[in-house]
Amino acid sequence: MxxxxxxxxxxxxxxxxxxxxxxxxxxxxxxxxxxxxxxxxxxxxxxxxxxxxxxxxxxxxxxxxxxxxxxxxxxxxxxxxxxxxxxxxxxxxxxxxxxxxxxxxxxxxxxxxxxxxxxxxTNRALVTFAYNPVSISLYARHGMYPREPMYYMECPSGQVKAGPANTKLKSERVTDFEENKTILSRIDQRTLGYPREKNHEFLFSLPTVRCHLYSTGSEPVGYAYVWQNGRIGPLATTSPTIFQDVLRSAFKLAAAEGASNVALLATGSNDKLVEVALEQKMRILDNWLLMSAKPFPNFSNYVIYPTGAML
Ligand SMILES: CC(C)(COP(=O)(O)OP(=O)(O)OC[C@H]1O[C@@H](n2cnc3c(N)ncnc32)[C@H](O)[C@@H]1OP(=O)(O)O)[C@@H](O)C(=O)NCCC(=O)NCCS
Structure with missing residues (x-):
């Protein structure tokens, strides 16, 4: 044209x-x-x-x-x-x-x-609709390939069950971006391979989302963002062993926000994530696809922000 x-x-x-x-x-x-x-x-x-x-x-x-x-x-x-x-x-x-x-x-x-x-x-990524052949082929022709099926899932907040608690894991809500930016970037570096300071700064500036930091002893081991509308993400942990504990804790925090549903974008191949989502009787409401030039290092320790606009 x-x-x-x-x-x-x-x-x-x-x-x-x-x-x-x-x-x-x-x-x-x-x-x-x-x-x-x-x-x-x-x-x-x-x-x-x-x-x-x-x-x-x-x-x-x-x-x-x-x-x-x-x-x-x-x-x-x-x-x-x-x-x-x-x-x-x-x-x-x-x-x-x-x-x-x-x-x-x-x-x-x-x-x-x-x-x-x-x-x-060094890497390029996006999330697109799993059922749009036009966008999928356009991105593949630009060197980004399908990596992960993504499922947008929801469950009623009132039905969220408390999972087994990990007594060694401590969580605190953090509100000061400057105080926490180095810790958050270090966790991102280990899960995604890239620091994303500006994304965290943006999330801290919004009145609709809270950041919870997780630690064992004095060592920070993960974070979870929980939204007023019941959404969870981004969430990241430095080790696979505590991923489910942090995720279960985020479910409880999200259910307590007062919205009717808890929601997240589940990575299809992440068995630990899908197991917790099914334990909470979440239902799939939409299908997405993560495409990237290269895989991310520890994507199984990560829950993506739920709408695809932000990794
Ligand atoms: C995806 C989207 C941005 C593409 O923009 P567009 O202007 O329609 O696309 P273009 O005309 O530039 O190119 C479309 C290409 O897809 C190709 N295509 C069309 N149908 C296809 C199919 N079923 N399989 C493979 N390729 C297909 C076309 O042949 C064309 O490629 P070509 O230029 O090599 O011939 C647009 O269609 C859109 O907004 N769709 C809805 C929203 C969406 O899915 N956005 C992506 C969200 S991440």
Whole structure:
């Protein structure tokens, strides 16, 4: 398509970008028969927000990965990638249903792929809809391959059962990012292979999520973010032996938030994670796919942030 222009995103684009994301997701869910069951269909999502902290952070930290495509002055597609050290992550790539199949997605992808900071990129990753052959093939052609089936799962908060308690594991809610950033980055380095300080700083700035730090003795061994809406993630542990204990503790904390459901994005091959999810009688409501250029070192000690926008 010849009359498409590409430019960096701007603050005034945020409401239009948000609307495009919702329309594009709704259209995909309808096309594949998931509209009624998926919690990501717009009728089940919160109202359009007044502020867009996630996009604001994208513009501040990763403007080289934040692009829009316009046709006759209207936004027809958007992409947002973030870079932390040598890790590149595609948070969003969406084209308005009306303009799909016209190369806009590929052009936006190519702009985002050029996004890097000081360090050369050593891994690239994203989470996409497991049932969209168009996005899956587009990413595979750019060197990212299917690694993990991901299941968005939920259970009623009232049914969350207390699991066996690990008396050696201590948890505390932490609120000071500066005091805890080194510990969080060290845990990320061991689970994902990359520090993600800016992501933690962003999460600490939100009023809707709490960070809990886990330790045995005086050694920090993991963290779990628990959301007011009952979601769990990201969660990471330095060792596989305490992963289930930290996850079970996060279930209790999430159930206590007062939302009707507890939810997470379960990595299909993580038997320890799936075992706890099934013990809590969680049900699968949507299917995603993690794609990456290379596998992550200890992904089985990790629970991804539940919507795919942030690893
Ligand atoms: C995925 C998406 C961003 C792609 O953007 P787009 O502008 O429609 O895609 P393009 O026209 O640039 O390219 C689509 C490519 O997929 C190919 N394709 C289409 N159907 C396909 C199929 N069933 N299997 C394999 N490839 C397919 C096309 O041939 C084209 O490749 P080509 O350029 O080599 O011919 C867009 O369709 C979209 O927003 N979809 C809904 C939301 C979504 O899934 N976003 C990704 C979330 S992470």
């Amino acid at each position: 010849s009359d498409v222009s590409y430019r960096k995103a701007r603050v005034e684009d945020f409401p239009e970008i948000f609307g495009l994301l919702r329309n594009s997701v709704d259209s995909l869910l309808r096309e594949h028969g998931f509209f009624d069951s998926s919690p990501f269909a717009s009728p089940k999502q919160p109202a359009i927000p007044q502020t867009f902290p996630w996009f604001e952070m994208g513009l501040k930290e990763d403007s080289d990965g934040f692009w829009v495509a316009t046709v006759e002055g209207k936004i027809a597609g958007i992409t947002l990638s973030w870079v932390r050290a040598s890790l590149w992550y595609l948070a969003h790539l969406f084209v308005s249903p009306k303009y799909q199949g016209l190369d806009i997605g590929r052009n936006l992808m190519e702009k985002a792929m050029r996004h890097h900071k000081e360090a050369p990129i």
